[in-house]
Amino acid sequence: xxxxxxxxxxxxxxxxxxxxxxxxxxxxxQNGTPVxxxxxxxxxMGRNLGNPPFATRESLPKIRKRELQKAAxxxxxxxxxxxxxxxKTVEFEDDKKxxxxxSDMIEELNPSLIITFYPDFSVHPDHEATARAxxxxxxxxxxxxxxxxxxxxxxxxxxxxxxxxxxxxDISHVLDIKLGAMKAHNSQTxxxxxxxxxxxxxxxxEVMNRFQFERFWSYQWDKDNVK
Amino acid sequence: xxxxxxxxxxxxxxxFAGKPVYIHLETTxxxxxxxxxxxxxxxxxxxxxxxxxxxxxxxxxxxxxxTGLKLEIGWIYAEGLTHFEMDxxxxxxxxxxxxxxxxxxxxxxxxxxxx
Numbered sequence: 001x002x003x004x005x006x007x008x009x010x011x012x013x014x015x016x017x018x019x020x021x022x023x024x025x026x027x028x029x030q031n032g033t034p035v036x037x038x039x040x041x042x043x044x045m046g047r048n049l050g051n052p053p054f055a056t057r058e059s060l061p062k063i064r065k066r067e068l069q070k071a072a073x074x075x076x077x078x079x080x081x082x083x084x085x086x087x088k089t090v091e092f093e094d095d096k097k098x099x100x101x102x103s104d105m106i107e108e109l110n111p112s113l114i115i116t117f118y119p120d121f122s123v124h125p126d127h128e129a130t131a132r133a134x135x136x137x138x139x140x141x142x143x144x145x146x147x148x149x150x151x152x153x154x155x156x157x158x159x160x161x162x163x164x165x166x167x168x169x170d171i172s173h174v175l176d177i178k179l180g181a182m183k184a185h186n187s188q189t190x191x192x193x194x195x196x197x198x199x200x201x202x203x204x205x206e207v208m209n210r211f212q213f214e215r216f217w218s219y220q221w222d223k224d225n226v227k
Numbered sequence: 228x229x230x231x232x233x234x235x236x237x238x239x240x241x242x243f244a245g246k247p248v249y250i251h252l253e254t255t256x257x258x259x260x261x262x263x264x265x266x267x268x269x270x271x272x273x274x275x276x277x278x279x280x281x282x283x284x285x286x287x288x289x290x291x292x293x294t295g296l297k298l299e300i301g302w303i304y305a306e307g308l309t310h311f312e313m314d315x316x317x318x319x320x321x322x323x324x325x326x327x328x329x330x331x332x333x334x335x336x337x338x339x340x341x342x
Contacts, residue, residue, distance in 0.1 A: 053328075
């Protein structure tokens with residue numbers, strides 16, 4: 001992994017960072033790079049409330065906020081920003097305001113790398129709206145000065161269009177931190193982790209491969225069609 | 228939250244009748260439904276802090292339950308409700324958890340606006 005000056009991670013939901021990016025974040029922090037994580041919502045609309053329910057629609061955001069703070073602590077993030085938007089409404093926000101929110105952070109932090117979702121390939125409307133805002137903000141920069149933009153893509157068939165991810169970080173040295181970050185988001189991850197952990201303990205090759213490598217696509221500016 | 232019984236919840240619905248209240252109503256399949264099953268038609272609706280006064284409200288069914296609130300010139304209802312709670316702020320929170328335990332529908336009534 002290249003050494004960065006400052007990393008800015010932008011996702012809409014607490015736990016978006018855990019599965020695909022937490023090892024990369026932890027590695028940057030271990031390299032001495034400051035990492036800012038801007039989390040746009042508190043995941044207020046999460047559907048996992050337990051069975052029997054341990055949370056209500058109204059108590060969930062408080063729980064997810066604590067989980068986010070815990071995950072940031074596990075990864076070693078010093079600068080966690082909760083941006084105050086509401087889950088599942090990001091795409092309905094004013095596009096100019098969204099772009100400015102990201103531009104302001106770029107101006108303030110001067111990141112050498114930004115990590116977010118890949119627009120059109122990230123499934124959830126909040127992911128897509130977040131990704132578009134980041135692309136619009138970076139696009140405003142003079143072409144030669146644009147911050148590196150690494151994107152997470154996971155829609156069905158995304159590799160057929162985007163090709164293979166050009167960045168593949170082996171994060172095996174921080175697997176325990178990654179597991180810790182995933183566990184911190186207990187209200188959303190407990191069920192999945194219960195199933196996964198057994199495979200993990202048995203060193204199931206598919207699970208190990210899935211979690212050991214974090215994959216990103218550099219944003220393809222020559223094919224940029226974000227509105 | 229506790230499992231709904233009509234005996235438990237009907238008096239709570241009655242308690243808010245005739246007063247200006249704020250309603251939260253949502254129904255969802257989750258944003259990933261069509262990702263995991265491309266043949267799935269995903270739909271949902273969400274309204275937060277609608278200010279209404281209902282003449283009367285009723286909870287019916289054998290579980291999951293349905294709740295309907297009769298307005299002066301309209302209706303609010305939700306289907307699939309399984310659990311409820313009167314929270315520490317005196318709000319009636321009703322929720323429907325699907326067979327997978329995930330929230331599928333919520334109907335909430337409060338005398339103060341939701342956050």
